[in-house]
Amino acid sequence: MYKASRYLILLTASALISVSALAQSKLANTLKAIESVSSLQKLETSVFPEKYLLKVTRPVNPEAAGEMAPDMQTYVKYADPAARKADAGTFEQRVFVCHRGYDKPTVIVTEGYWADYAMSPTYQEELSRLFDTNLIVVEYRYFGESTPEACDWQYLTVANSLCDLHHVVEMLKPVYPGKWISTGISKGGQTTMFYRSYYPDDVDISVPYVAPLNKALEDGRHEPFLSKQVGTAAERKQIEDFMMELEKNKSVYLPMFQKFCNDKGYVFRVPLEEIYDLCVLEVRYAMWQWGTSVSTLPKADATAEQKFRYFIGINDPDYFALQTPYYSFNVMAAKELGYYGYDMKAFRKYMSVKDTKNYLLRVMLGGDEQNLKFDDTLYRHVVDFLKKNDPKMMYIYGGIDPWGCSGVAPWLKTSKKQNLKVYVKESGSHSTRINTFEEPRRSEIISTLKTWLAE
Numbered sequence: 001m002y003k004a005s006r007y008l009i010l011l012t013a014s015a016l017i018s019v020s021a022l023a024q025s026k027l028a029n030t031l032k033a034i035e036s037v038s039s040l041q042k043l044e045t046s047v048f049p050e051k052y053l054l055k056v057t058r059p060v061n062p063e064a065a066g067e068m069a070p071d072m073q074t075y076v077k078y079a080d081p082a083a084r085k086a087d088a089g090t091f092e093q094r095v096f097v098c099h100r101g102y103d104k105p106t107v108i109v110t111e112g113y114w115a116d117y118a119m120s121p122t123y124q125e126e127l128s129r130l131f132d133t134n135l136i137v138v139e140y141r142y143f144g145e146s147t148p149e150a151c152d153w154q155y156l157t158v159a160n161s162l163c164d165l166h167h168v169v170e171m172l173k174p175v176y177p178g179k180w181i182s183t184g185i186s187k188g189g190q191t192t193m194f195y196r197s198y199y200p201d202d203v204d205i206s207v208p209y210v211a212p213l214n215k216a217l218e219d220g221r222h223e224p225f226l227s228k229q230v231g232t233a234a235e236r237k238q239i240e241d242f243m244m245e246l247e248k249n250k251s252v253y254l255p256m257f258q259k260f261c262n263d264k265g266y267v268f269r270v271p272l273e274e275i276y277d278l279c280v281l282e283v284r285y286a287m288w289q290w291g292t293s294v295s296t297l298p299k300a301d302a303t304a305e306q307k308f309r310y311f312i313g314i315n316d317p318d319y320f321a322l323q324t325p326y327y328s329f330n331v332m333a334a335k336e337l338g339y340y341g342y343d344m345k346a347f348r349k350y351m352s353v354k355d356t357k358n359y360l361l362r363v364m365l366g367g368d369e370q371n372l373k374f375d376d377t378l379y380r381h382v383v384d385f386l387k388k389n390d391p392k393m394m395y396i397y398g399g400i401d402p403w404g405c406s407g408v409a410p411w412l413k414t415s416k417k418q419n420l421k422v423y424v425k426e427s428g429s430h431s432t433r434i435n436t437f438e439e440p441r442r443s444e445i446i447s448t449l450k451t452w453l454a455e
Helices: 002-024 026-032 081-085 126-131 158-172 187-198 222-229 233-248 250-264 272-289 304-314 327-337 345-350 359-364 367-371 377-388 441-454
Strands: 037-042 050-059 090-099 106-110 134-138 180-185 205-209 394-398 421-425
Touching: 026 037, 026 050, 026 090, 050 158, 090 158, 106 126, 106 158, 106 187, 126 180, 126 441, 134 158, 158 187, 158 327, 180 187, 187 205, 187 327, 187 377, 205 441, 222 233, 222 272, 233 250, 233 272, 233 304, 233 345, 250 272, 250 304, 272 304, 272 345, 272 359, 327 359, 327 367, 327 377, 359 367, 394 441, 421 441
Parallel strands: 106 134, 106 180, 180 205, 205 394, 394 421
Antiparallel strands: 037 050, 050 090, 090 134
């Protein structure tokens, strides 16, 4: 009884101290006073003086709330025309505010997925670390804890996500009046460039990392890149030989694959053998995307078990399963982000799947989402914006990353823009960041950003 009472007293005292500290914080009081902020939680941090998690109330349908710019309305399409004017309710969006100083620049991470990582006390983003800035992280709608209770996929659009970002920036600019940098990685990098193209004056600088800009559901540039361009002919042959081993000896590996999926509880929309074939085709993409050296491929005398473990380690079949954590992404890829296809010519006679066209719709989506139609308006809008404008914008790519071949680098890096920059690390994968560049390129990138911040 004594220990329990003592614990209660300590817990109460701790809570009072926390509330008191919160009450004394000028920043906390400022953030709490913002109309759309429904709750505020102080977070532990070892790298910022203050850090908070905000829950921001957002309309599921920003257009009906009068938030959407007219030029965005022209391309947004809904399955139900009445949805355009419908009040679809609200949801709570997670926004992380990491404070260093009111007089410092601010980096906003235009996250493309969930933002659980931002809860870590040690988290700080690369640009924030390099330039000693404040840091804002916005979780993407329909991901993580920023998912509406009624998950109506009509309102999961890039345009609506950009309205979310615009609201956050408008909400916090009075708090942080200095320079703003938007940045994101992969789908977050896509969001960075989409955001700049529709709200060009919201931020001063944009740094999209490894951001594709796909022009179709199956863009068409990835297949020749993987089969003929990336790496050396010998490296491409080694990967193809391993894939051929998996297909020619399917009778050995398929039972292992089935046991693995059964043990994990995976359920698929198509027969298991088709999933196996798609996973084999995915090997080539996954290895180059993450820069997995061909030297790690199992040798010819490796056991079947060793080869299977390597295969399954390259790409887990949950990618194609009903249990995938990426369903929201799949919906967006089908509608407006686009994706990649597979080159199966060399393996066709060994495969049960005879055609991979539209595999994302057929395998990775269910219900009405299988009937989604890709709209390239977003792609065309961004290309037009980049060709006609010269914003302070810096693209970072990895040269062996398949996502980069459908990015802006192939056609933009040779342009004669004064501000718009494209940096490609030739040996870089999807993990390419500014600090992974070798000197003197790394210093050149940092110096350019410093100059922009000082202007």
